[in-house]
Amino acid sequence: MNKYTLTAVSLVIFLNLFSSVYFAFTKSDASVRRWSPLIGAFYFVLIISWFMTDFATQWVLIEACTLIGALLISMSQNEKATNVAWKFLFLNSFGMGIAFLGLVILSYGVHNVVSMNINVIMQNIQAKQNPIIEVGIWLIVFGYSTKLGLFPNQYWVSDTYSESPSQISALFASLIPVSVSIALRPLVKMDELMLISHFSSKNALLVMGVATMIYSILTLYQVRDIRRITSLIALFHNGAIGVFLWLNTSDEIFYLALTSLVVIKALIFASLGVLRLDLSSRIIDEINPKDGLHPISKFIYLGSIFMAFAVPISPMFLSDMMAMRMAVKHSYYWYTLVPCLGITFFAITLYKILPLMNIDSRGFKPENIKMIRIRIGLTLFLFAIAILIAAYGFYMFSTGGLDNA
Amino acid sequence: MIFDLIYLLLLLTGIIILVENRLSRQIIVIAVQGFLLCGSVFQVYHYTEFHFWMLIVLILAFKTFLTPYILITTLKRLKMTEHTNPRFGYFVTLLLFIPGLFAVLKISNGLKELPVQIDKVGLIYVLLLIYLGILTFIARRHWVVLIIGFVMFENGIFLLTLILNKGLPFGTELIAFVDALLVIVAAVSLQTRVDFYKNLLKEKR
Numbered sequence A: 001m002n003k004y005t006l007t008a009v010s011l012v013i014f015l016n017l018f019s020s021v022y023f024a025f026t027k028s029d030a031s032v033r034r035w036s037p038l039i040g041a042f043y044f045v046l047i048i049s050w051f052m053t054d055f056a057t058q059w060v061l062i063e064a065c066t067l068i069g070a071l072l073i074s075m076s077q078n079e080k081a082t083n084v085a086w087k088f089l090f091l092n093s094f095g096m097g098i099a100f101l102g103l104v105i106l107s108y109g110v111h112n113v114v115s116m117n118i119n120v121i122m123q124n125i126q127a128k129q130n131p132i133i134e135v136g137i138w139l140i141v142f143g144y145s146t147k148l149g150l151f152p153n154q155y156w157v158s159d160t161y162s163e164s165p166s167q168i169s170a171l172f173a174s175l176i177p178v179s180v181s182i183a184l185r186p187l188v189k190m191d192e193l194m195l196i197s198h199f200s201s202k203n204a205l206l207v208m209g210v211a212t213m214i215y216s217i218l219t220l221y222q223v224r225d226i227r228r229i230t231s232l233i234a235l236f237h238n239g240a241i242g243v244f245l246w247l248n249t250s251d252e253i254f255y256l257a258l259t260s261l262v263v264i265k266a267l268i269f270a271s272l273g274v275l276r277l278d279l280s281s282r283i284i285d286e287i288n289p290k291d292g293l294h295p296i297s298k299f300i301y302l303g304s305i306f307m308a309f310a311v312p313i314s315p316m317f318l319s320d321m322m323a324m325r326m327a328v329k330h331s332y333y334w335y336t337l338v339p340c341l342g343i344t345f346f347a348i349t350l351y352k353i354l355p356l357m358n359i360d361s362r363g364f365k366p367e368n369i370k371m372i373r374i375r376i377g378l379t380l381f382l383f384a385i386a387i388l389i390a391a392y393g394f395y396m397f398s399t400g401g402l403d404n405a
Numbered sequence B: 001m002i003f004d005l006i007y008l009l010l011l012l013t014g015i016i017i018l019v020e021n022r023l024s025r026q027i028i029v030i031a032v033q034g035f036l037l038c039g040s041v042f043q044v045y046h047y048t049e050f051h052f053w054m055l056i057v058l059i060l061a062f063k064t065f066l067t068p069y070i071l072i073t074t075l076k077r078l079k080m081t082e083h084t085n086p087r088f089g090y091f092v093t094l095l096l097f098i099p100g101l102f103a104v105l106k107i108s109n110g111l112k113e114l115p116v117q118i119d120k121v122g123l124i125y126v127l128l129l130i131y132l133g134i135l136t137f138i139a140r141r142h143w144v145v146l147i148i149g150f151v152m153f154e155n156g157i158f159l160l161t162l163i164l165n166k167g168l169p170f171g172t173e174l175i176a177f178v179d180a181l182l183v184i185v186a187a188v189s190l191q192t193r194v195d196f197y198k199n200l201l202k203e204k205r
Helices: A003-023 A032-050 A055-076 A079-110 A118-125 A131-148 A155-163 A166-193 A201-220 A226-247 A251-278 A295-309 A315-329 A333-358 A366-398 B002-019 B023-044 B050-077 B090-095 B097-109 B120-139 B143-165 B170-204
Strands: none
Touching: A003 A032, A003 A166, A003 A251, A003 A366, A032 A055, A032 A166, A055 A079, A055 A131, A055 A155, A055 A166, A055 B170, A079 A118, A079 A131, A079 A155, A079 B120, A079 B143, A079 B170, A118 A166, A131 A166, A131 A201, A131 A226, A155 A166, A155 A226, A166 A201, A166 A226, A166 A251, A201 A226, A201 A333, A226 A251, A226 A295, A226 A315, A226 A333, A251 A295, A251 A315, A251 A366, A295 A315, A295 A333, A295 A366, A315 A333, A315 A366, B002 B023, B002 B090, B002 B120, B002 B143, B023 B050, B023 B143, B050 B143, B050 B170, B090 B097, B097 B120, B120 B143, B143 B170
16 A cells, blocks of 8 residues: 555545535535536645645645635535634634644754755754754644644534535545645654654644544534534544554555545445435434435445444454554554544444434435435445455455565 | 834734724734735845745735735625624733743744844744734634734744745745635635525525
């Protein structure tokens, strides 16, 4: 697994989600054709940012996705979504502003010649240890953590994912955390190179990650809205990314985890899109069992939740296993806390969504039948990709790959 | 000496924005602050350099003219009430400035020699301007003032980039300016839409 595999899988996922927007969009009366270039721009801007070797250009591209993203959220065309778009735009822009401030300070602290080239900064960092560099890295990590949605800047995440069209949420949840992770990875390495560190930003990332996971669990317990439950799953995974970044795994495991993340996040929001189209209300307690729900809608959603956490055929399971293995190898036994938090979150999620199983089975609503069939087809395709990635990962693992040494 | 005065004026405009209660005055002050940014360009570049003229054009176009123009036009179009007040009251808001001042003094003490001929006091003013931008974002409620706080924060970062790193490559600078303006345009249009949907809901009721 490498950056190119990740890009290829992301392209497939993007095409899948784009098809869903283009052929099966129901959230508002918005002209999808008019919005299509923005969706494409959102994807390309983030993909290009993965290949940048210059901090400033990478920052500009990630910031551009904030702008495009805010417009895409408002595609729902209602007051709530527009308010959420405003919140998304402003919190993220400020976070990105802080990250840029950190970049300026870091590049000043590191070298004599003006450069924001990641490799140049990395080469010089050991020779120029000073508190300015520490402050710079800390600000960048904190700024980017806003974009990742880590505690204490997590407030935009569940609002954004629950009020945007499900395809847009899928696009956000799968691509934004991956892009930020790629941007944060060199900073974690830089932090490790600091010999004397007053406040390690790498450890801050770990603390923010764990706090985000705990916050998601506590919030999930009080939520009854199916969209918000799904958003909290995404938020929980974002917290897990913070912890995973702290581990600083090898490239192979890192890109396996990111590829898994792209597929699984797209899958859970795509299955939510199927469920919501067939469900009478988004608040689980308010659904009358007599309203009915098609069994496929139920099982696709439930299946995706299992894929996001526990099923051994899921790439998420494989990534967790690899991370756990690495943690044990380095004697980080406390890392068992992460799967424990995952199991707790999964148990609460099941407790929240299992009432869906009590809803009487019926056929699809005739007015949605075409849209829902398209969405189911596309979601099943995502299931297939997820299983293929897991199978490939297990094959690699069994044949000595994925850092088996 | 003249440059120190410019940095001081930049800081003062920031303080005015933090505690001012009239929206239109805040917009005028942010335009003045944008204009004052030109001063630091004179300090870092020579007027014979291409980068000098490009930066002056960018500052005048984006910071002095376009941003305030968009905000003033929105103010008039939405017929907004002019009066706005801080979240925690005027005195407390001003008091919040003090911890920032101490933090900035501590940070600047640890700084090595600056790359351009800038006095350390100038750097302190710039760091305080960034702090004021963040403070405005936290301490004010009205969405127009939040945008103004964001602009002030961006102005501070621009100045810091200029004095610490002698700016960025021109392409990146241009994109950053355009990006900041687009964020403002998007923010304004989103808030205008919120008003539109609110009115629509009222009419339906």
